[in-house]
Amino acid sequence: MSEQAGSPLEDLTAGGPAIDAFELLANETRLAILVTLWESYRPFAEDTTLQFSELRERVGTADSGQFNYHLDRLTDHFVDATDDGYRLSDAGLTVVRSVIAGTGIEERTLEPTTVDMDCKLCGSPAEIAYEDGWVYVFCTECDGLWTDRSDDERGQLARFSLHPAALADRTPEEIYAAAWLTTYQKLHSMIEGVCPTCSGPIERSVVVCEDHEDDGICGNCGRNGRGAARLSCAVCKEWVQSTLGSIAKYHPAVVGFCYRHGLELQYGVESLAQIERRLDEATSKVDLVSETPPRVDVTTEMDGDEIRVRLAEDLTVLEVSERTA
Template sequence: MERSDASESPLAAAPGATGPASEAFELLSNETRLAILVALWDAYDPFDGENAVRFSDLRDAVGVTDSGQFNYHLEKLTGHFVESTDQGYELREPGRKFVRAVVAGAGIEEPTLEPTEIDMECSLCGGAVEVGYEDGWVYNACTECDGLFAGEDTPRGHLSKFKLDPAGFTGRSPAEIYSAAWVRAFQRLYAMIEGICPSCSGPVERSLERCETHDDEGICDDCDRGAAVTAQFECPVCKEWAVTTLGGVAKYHPAAVAFHYERGLPLQYGFNDLASINERLETGHTDWNVVSEDPLRVRVTLGFDGDELDIELAEDLSVVDVSDPR
């Protein structure tokens, strides 16, 4: 994977940046300014074209009696997080994005989910599967085998893990939490396959990554994974990243979507419940093999009801060939 110049901060180098990122953090380090953003958020209605709040009403909502002091903090926000109009003040998109991050769960107490058994079988050994939550990640793990990956902070048996904001726990059971995390992960993956960062909209670097010392028996001691080759994505602007299986990338291609849909399994629709996820995992299979060492290329074979489809991925994860081996 090619990487951007490490001597320059990825945030400072962001396309369209108006100044050092540290300035934005400094602007939001004051309690009054944060209260202004929250007050404007409370007044915001996405389906109402009139969201401006008059100066006096905004000051009353924030609770600052000193007009001069309030105006000082408001002016600091105006231009980047807040827009001044003839009707008053309203949030600009960066301001809305910041408050959304807070609402989603950044900066508040994280929820907890102790390992809980759900109605799912391990795809490797058929054992019982538990779902849990730790440090911003929803994971599922087999209770009987070593799973698909490991690591210093990863318990034995892990099969997959997906990011989920604390807001994703609202009103959901453990099975529904796992399903929500699954959907969220694949929507983010699809954006990254298209080269767009789902977090900041920056460009995404995509690559096949191979462990040269991979141990084919169980979890490799060097890469902590069950597969020697994985698909990796990284945004050089905000450092968002993802690692997924080769099948996860191949199944995004329209030929793969059609292949499964014709056999009664929609890949990108209606998979927001555990039963649909189980069906997807249980009815198809994925194999892969390296077809070129330099440059690295792999052929991913998708199987369903005795039929197969081959999709060949280049080193940058682009699809270079699609074929039916029958």
């Protein structure tokens, strides 16, 4: 098979830090070393290092020379060599944590399950499901907010990325709250311009459907609302898509507005009841002010009072205004 110009095959032959890292991990003994050092690691412990002989014994490698070769390959990349022994470096901890978070303790799934919450569009019961690393929230009656699963006729209200490990020892309601909180934290980090996965810079944008159909799910963009926020990392390609209301509710003026009306936006979001209260009481309306360049007004209303945030194309806040009843 010929290599196309600019293909990943060219990158493999050219080498580089990322390719070197993949090559280092492509060995059973090296992976066993990383897992063994992770098992001995204890947060806040004064010393979690292992001596060479103890590490080799735990890994189960009889050939000292071969073991030393593989350990040397990992040193200064994923393993730190100290006077007291060997331990995982920060990069090594990240690798093992990623594997554990991505696989969990066992295969995790959750069949569609009704939870104690209602659809904000029609008031019907909602249900959640977990599949392939995603928590899906569905309405049992209406078309929901958007669709991206052509094989499912249920209306989708939300979709959250969540590691399988998060499902351990949690009820369906707790799984939903964990997914909501995880995405909430990711979104806020990316609004600030820092990727929560790799610390890289963030590209932010407002997307607006030019031919939006207002009756239910739009056949052009697949959303109930005309606009959405998209944030993605320029380095590791981490991403999140959000409602514009969620972007506006991060601004300190909106946080203070809600607080004055008895609602804490940034506390208690691990609780399903508090999430429900936030969604019920701090409703938002989005108005398109300009298509070129995109400008949107997001208005949050509580107790008859309103606060309006105007967002630019890159999601920066252009102005804030309040109106009291």
